[in-house]
Amino acid sequence: MRALLLGLCLLGLSGCSGWLFYPEREMLLNPAEVGLAYEDVFITAADGTRLHAWWLPAKAGVAVKGTVLHLHGNGGNVSSHLAGSWWLPAAGYQVLLLDYRGYGRSAGAASLSGSYQDVDAAFAWLQQAPEVQNRPLVLLGQSLGGAMATHYLAAHPQSRAQLKALVLDGVPASYRDMARYTLANVWLTWPLQVPLAWLMPDGDSAITAMPQLAGLPVLLYQSLDDEVVPLSNGVRLYQAAPPPRVLQLTRGGHVQTFAEPLWRQVMLRFVDDPTGMTSLPRLAEIADKRQPIPVMPQPESP
Numbered sequence: 622m623r624a625l626l627l628g629l630c631l632l633g634l635s636g637c638s639g640w641l642f643y644p645e646r647e648m649l650l651n652p653a654e655v656g657l658a659y660e661d662v663f664i665t666a667a668d669g670t671r672l673h674a675w676w677l678p679a680k681a682g683v684a685v686k687g688t689v690l691h692l693h694g695n696g697g698n699v700s701s702h703l704a705g706s707w708w709l710p711a712a713g714y715q716v717l718l719l720d721y722r723g724y725g726r727s728a729g730a731a732s733l734s735g736s737y738q739d740v741d742a743a744f745a746w747l748q749q750a751p752e753v754q755n756r757p758l759v760l761l762g763q764s765l766g767g768a769m770a771t772h773y774l775a776a777h778p779q780s781r782a783q784l785k786a787l788v789l790d791g792v793p794a795s796y797r798d799m800a801r802y803t804l805a806n807v808w809l810t811w812p813l814q815v816p817l818a819w820l821m822p823d824g825d826s827a828i829t830a831m832p833q834l835a836g837l838p839v840l841l842y843q844s845l846d847d848e849v850v851p852l853s854n855g856v857r858l859y860q861a862a863p864p865p866r867v868l869q870l871t872r873g874g875h876v877q878t879f880a881e882p883l884w885r886q887v888m889l890r891f892v893d894d895p896t897g898m899t900s901l902p903r904l905a906e907i908a909d910k911r912q913p914i915p916v917m918p919q920p921e922s923p
Contacts, residue, residue, distance in 0.1 A: 641765055642695050642731035644724040649700040652677060657707060661726075662717070666742040670735065673726035674743065675699050677706065677716040678752070686713035687757035687785065687892065690743055692766030693718070694791075694876055698725030705763050705790070705876065708885055714759070714892070715752065719743045733769070733825060740773045744780045757785040759892045763876045764850065767792030768827040774837070775830035781837055786895040788888055790842040791850050791876045794828040794858035831861040838895030839866040840888065842878045849875040865896050 652659035652675060660676040679685045689709055693702035699720045706716045721739045723731030747753050762770035767789040774781040839862050843855025852870075859868040869887055871878055878884045 641733060642721075642723065643697075644721070644731045645697050645701070646725060648698065648725055650703070651675075651700070652703060652707070655703070655707060657710060662746070664719075664742045664746045666722070666735075666738040668735070668738055670722050670729040670738070671727065672720065672722060672739055672742060673699070674717055674719040674746075675703075677710050677718065679713050679715045680711045683711065683713045685715060685752070685756060687715075687759060688747065688753045689714050689716045689759045689761050689892075690747065691716055691718045692740065692760065692762045692770050693720075694764030694766055700725065702763070705879055706761065708879060712885075712889055717743060717747060736769050737773050737776075740769060741777065741780070744777075744783065748783070757892070758783050759786050759788065760784055761788045761790070761888075762792060763790040764792060768825075771827040771834070772825045772830045775833035781834065784837060786838045786840065786892050787834070788840045788842075788891065789827075789858070790878050791844065791847055792827055792841070792855070792858060793850050794831075794854045794861070795826045828858055828861045831858060832863060835863040838891075840891045840895075841866065841868050842871055842884065843868060844871045844873050844875070844878065846872055847875050867891070 658678055658681070660678075662674040662676045664672045664674060666672060689706060691702075691706040693699065693705060699718045703718070706718055709716050719739065720727040721731060721736045722729030727739075729735060747758065760770055760774075762768070770787070771789070771792070774784075774787070841855060841859050841862070843850070843852060843859075845852055847855075855868070859866065869884070871881070871884055873881065879888075
């Protein structure tokens with residue numbers, strides 16, 4: 622059904638970005654229900670839109686190691702994406718989990734152009750938050766959140782300079798390629814996948830922005846089993862990234878990476894020492910011993 626709607630959108634409105642967003646207003650839970658301390662944070666974007674976020678402080682008694690800005694994917698809201706970062710406070714990382722405009726308790730309507738203002742507002746909030754100062758800042762972008770983050774960082778070198786590292790999980794390299802991939806998976810739109818996909822503007826795609834992130838260490842997670850963002854997309858994004866960068870192949874569904882403790886440890890080791898990540902032993906397989914993950918060549922240090 623989403624592929625059909627996408628096709629209609631592309632036919633009717635060249636340049637339509639609405640197909641990217643599937644926001645939900647209903648909050649499924651709050652962090653306290655899963656044993657996490659949290660605060661509701663409200664941030665104002667440059668155009669006056671009031672945004673909602675959750676602030677997850679480091680677990681009591683654990684030394685604060687840094688801060689993670691978590692930009693979630695295109696569906697649901699912060700309550701349905703808590704699984705991506707709930708584990709970080711216990712490891713000493715405080716988290717700002719942002720809802721874009723139109724999502725959850727954030728005002729406004731979702732849009733690609735508006736989302737960049739939302740990310741900018743989150744960076745501005747982090748700049749003035751006392752508990753963030755003089756500590757490393759890491760951006761975790763999952764799916765669409767990672768694509769938007771990559772484009773935003775390429776256009777905002779001052780924000781990029783604040784980051785110690787960038788972690789991308791299941792991020793589409795190209796909006797146009799993803800449109801074609803989605804259309805190809807439904808028989809009704811399969812014959813029109815190429816002409817319809819070409820109506821989708823690709824200038825904001827992560828693969829266009831990625832080469833401009835030189836000097837920023839990047840860890841890319843890509844699942845071999847991802848049915849939303851195929852392996853080929855993840856490999857292309859990795860190839861476009863300047864070193865130092867690492868492609869970590871995983872198993873499991875789309876952005877289900879951190880359900881596996883092993884991949885949490887990989888991220889923690891990476892953010893502790895991003896430029897040294899390439900010297901780590903390759904984790905060749907996960908729980909399913911029958912299907913080893915191939916070892917990927919590591920980039921040389923610049």
